[in-house]
Amino acid sequence: MAGGQDLNERSLYLLKTLVERYIQDGQPVGSRLLSKDPQLKLSPASIRNVMADLEEMGLIHSPHTSAGRVPTVSGYRLFVDSLLTVKPLASSELDQLQHGLTGEADKASEVLSKASKLLSDVTRMAGVVTLPRRESVTLRHIEFLPMSNTRVLVIFVTDDQEVHNKIIHTHKQFSPAELQQAANYLNSVYSGRSLAKIRDLIIKEMEQDQRQVNQGMIDAVNMAQLTFTEQPNDDYVLSGETNLMGFSELSDMERLKQLFEAFSQKRGVIHLLDQCLQAEGVQIFIGEESGYSAFDHCSLVTAPYSVNDEVVGVLGVIGPTRMAYEKVIPFVDVTAKLLGAALNPK
Amino acid sequence: MAGGQDLNERSLYLLKTLVERYIQDGQPVGSRLLSKDPQLKLSPASIRNVMADLEEMGLIHSPHTSAGRVPTVSGYRLFVDSLLTVKPLASSELDQLQHGLTGEADKASEVLSKASKLLSDVTRMAGVVTLPRRESVTLRHIEFLPMSNTRVLVIFVTDDQEVHNKIIHTHKQFSPAELQQAANYLNSVYSGRSLAKIRDLIIKEMEQDQRQVNQGMIDAVNMAQLTFTEQPNDDYVLSGETNLMGFSELSDMERLKQLFEAFSQKRGVIHLLDQCLQAEGVQIFIGEESGYSAFDHCSLVTAPYSVNDEVVGVLGVIGPTRMAYEKVIPFVDVTAKLLGAALNPK
DNA sequence: CGTTAGCACTCGATATTGGTGAGTGCCAGA
DNA sequence: TCTGGCACTCACCAATATCGAGTGCTAACG
Numbered sequence: 001m002a003g004g005q006d007l008n009e010r011s012l013y014l015l016k017t018l019v020e021r022y023i024q025d026g027q028p029v030g031s032r033l034l035s036k037d038p039q040l041k042l043s044p045a046s047i048r049n050v051m052a053d054l055e056e057m058g059l060i061h062s063p064h065t066s067a068g069r070v071p072t073v074s075g076y077r078l079f080v081d082s083l084l085t086v087k088p089l090a091s092s093e094l095d096q097l098q099h100g101l102t103g104e105a106d107k108a109s110e111v112l113s114k115a116s117k118l119l120s121d122v123t124r125m126a127g128v129v130t131l132p133r134r135e136s137v138t139l140r141h142i143e144f145l146p147m148s149n150t151r152v153l154v155i156f157v158t159d160d161q162e163v164h165n166k167i168i169h170t171h172k173q174f175s176p177a178e179l180q181q182a183a184n185y186l187n188s189v190y191s192g193r194s195l196a197k198i199r200d201l202i203i204k205e206m207e208q209d210q211r212q213v214n215q216g217m218i219d220a221v222n223m224a225q226l227t228f229t230e231q232p233n234d235d236y237v238l239s240g241e242t243n244l245m246g247f248s249e250l251s252d253m254e255r256l257k258q259l260f261e262a263f264s265q266k267r268g269v270i271h272l273l274d275q276c277l278q279a280e281g282v283q284i285f286i287g288e289e290s291g292y293s294a295f296d297h298c299s300l301v302t303a304p305y306s307v308n309d310e311v312v313g314v315l316g317v318i319g320p321t322r323m324a325y326e327k328v329i330p331f332v333d334v335t336a337k338l339l340g341a342a343l344n345p346k
Numbered sequence: 347m348a349g350g351q352d353l354n355e356r357s358l359y360l361l362k363t364l365v366e367r368y369i370q371d372g373q374p375v376g377s378r379l380l381s382k383d384p385q386l387k388l389s390p391a392s393i394r395n396v397m398a399d400l401e402e403m404g405l406i407h408s409p410h411t412s413a414g415r416v417p418t419v420s421g422y423r424l425f426v427d428s429l430l431t432v433k434p435l436a437s438s439e440l441d442q443l444q445h446g447l448t449g450e451a452d453k454a455s456e457v458l459s460k461a462s463k464l465l466s467d468v469t470r471m472a473g474v475v476t477l478p479r480r481e482s483v484t485l486r487h488i489e490f491l492p493m494s495n496t497r498v499l500v501i502f503v504t505d506d507q508e509v510h511n512k513i514i515h516t517h518k519q520f521s522p523a524e525l526q527q528a529a530n531y532l533n534s535v536y537s538g539r540s541l542a543k544i545r546d547l548i549i550k551e552m553e554q555d556q557r558q559v560n561q562g563m564i565d566a567v568n569m570a571q572l573t574f575t576e577q578p579n580d581d582y583v584l585s586g587e588t589n590l591m592g593f594s595e596l597s598d599m600e601r602l603k604q605l606f607e608a609f610s611q612k613r614g615v616i617h618l619l620d621q622c623l624q625a626e627g628v629q630i631f632i633g634e635e636s637g638y639s640a641f642d643h644c645s646l647v648t649a650p651y652s653v654n655d656e657v658v659g660v661l662g663v664i665g666p667t668r669m670a671y672e673k674v675i676p677f678v679d680v681t682a683k684l685l686g687a688a689l690n691p692k
Numbered sequence: 693c694g695t696t697a698g699c700a701c702t703c704g705a706t707a708t709t710g711g712t713g714a715g716t717g718c719c720a721g722a
Numbered sequence: 723t724c725t726g727g728c729a730c731t732c733a734c735c736a737a738t739a740t741c742g743a744g745t746g747c748t749a750a751c752g
Binding site: 107140141143145147153155157161163165167241242245246251253256257260261264 | 501
């Protein structure tokens, strides 16, 4: 990136107020308007000079000859990276978040929905929360029920009170008694351990299988293997999509359609969100930066959330590139922390 | 309704072709165009007379002085009720439906999603399927797991291979062993019976409780009662919402927003669909007939679907009032039957 | 040398105008 | 009862004019 170059204090301040102004009222901002800024004691003409420089660097551009300037993606990028002054949350807003997340929440999935809804309500944009990865969650109970032929319905409960179920195809048909026995074995050996640990153990046991003789145990481990094979996160909770219909930058029906299709495909969005799992804190995709054309006119503000100091998921806000980053960023940040706390096993 | 009045054959035929024509190309249709219809050997002027009559009866109206005529809601209503000639499905389309629904479907919920997607794909509008009522489905297995204090996680599996779970609040704290015992009791008494039957039995047993002494059984029945209290259907599977964004009659952003908000609220839609549960076959809501302002410019074509000759749910298609009813109706009809068949326990 | 005033220029937005054509209602005649 | 004729209405479109916000450039100023 051709970062700071010889951008002096003044040009940066000008860019900052320009972006702020544009975010505020959505109109291209011209030199006359900017000259009225009290801190910026310059005539429109001088401002035009500076603007010409900024335009040359690709930070702003004018939609047509006689319009003001509008930030480009790089302009926004520079703005959020180094110019932004984030507003701390108002205490009333913080209250709202606290309350919204700490209500009597029976199940993890309910807390996620609440968080998503909260994000969208409070920002008036769309909120999204990925389902937590199940790695560090521990197994409470597992059970097998026969279906037709070689299909087996497996149900297992984790200590976050979530009930998972899955259908596996076994290599041969088992009797209910055999399945019961397998479940008993797995419950005695694996329950109380994290799914990650269980996967490790399965591999070890399968290696030892060669030497062992107890067919029941081998079958049980095989079934466990089918049950606990890692499956990537592929779901999320989305709220307030309809909020996005109010924004003029998304009033183009074709764009909107693509965006909503992306939402229901889920794959692309998940992939995008997964990229934020590693990030330390808040991460932002502005416009085309995301690489998904459906999001070309949107920005995504995300933060990973953790349970027991382990990152398990990502949440975020989706809105038009022209959004009040200085307010959204702390919102997302705090919500991620509160969600992590709310999910912590009591 | 001021139904047929003195509508003669000719006016009805005229209305029919007018509606068909309007559905076909979305333009207000004028007298000149209609006069070209081979069956209607009339001059434009005469047609205008007939049209004036139809307008007086509120069956058509013209958007402005020098435009053609457009059907009103009552016009559409008369059309679908008595004038429509439904097209039987093309065999290729029937194949598509057959295939789409009979693929290897492990769980009931997957079949529902498929049906919904099929409806939307094939009509290029939105498809919706309510979750089946669980009345006649039979219980396979039930299990209780303790949570904190008096909360108990109950898991039960029905013979459609669906795993249900719910958290109930008991009046006192139970030990794991007590819960196990309760589950054993319930499994022995209730499994293999339909949920409806189980509810009956629970009531009977609770009446007898007074005289009985075994506290464990009383507890078990109490928990069963908490688990199986009837809860109204409140969910559905919706597909192809984005298809609706292509229609000019829904291009107004405010309308579209309201419609999509209704979709995510779910309540209103469910209530509307519930009204179709009693209907014999295909039922249609045209425009404002539904009574929900969000659907003012939409029509809803629904049909109930049955398992074991018992109506368990409703499916349908949502699209603009100007839709090809003669094709949609048989689609919905057949899909409902196929879905019922696909859900039948093998 | 940076800053500023002045000026010609560009171009979107908005309103005005006139022409076109589809469609209507009505009337008089077959 | 049907039909041809006719005056009228009105959305739609393209051409045209006006306005004003904002620009780039240049020359003068401190």
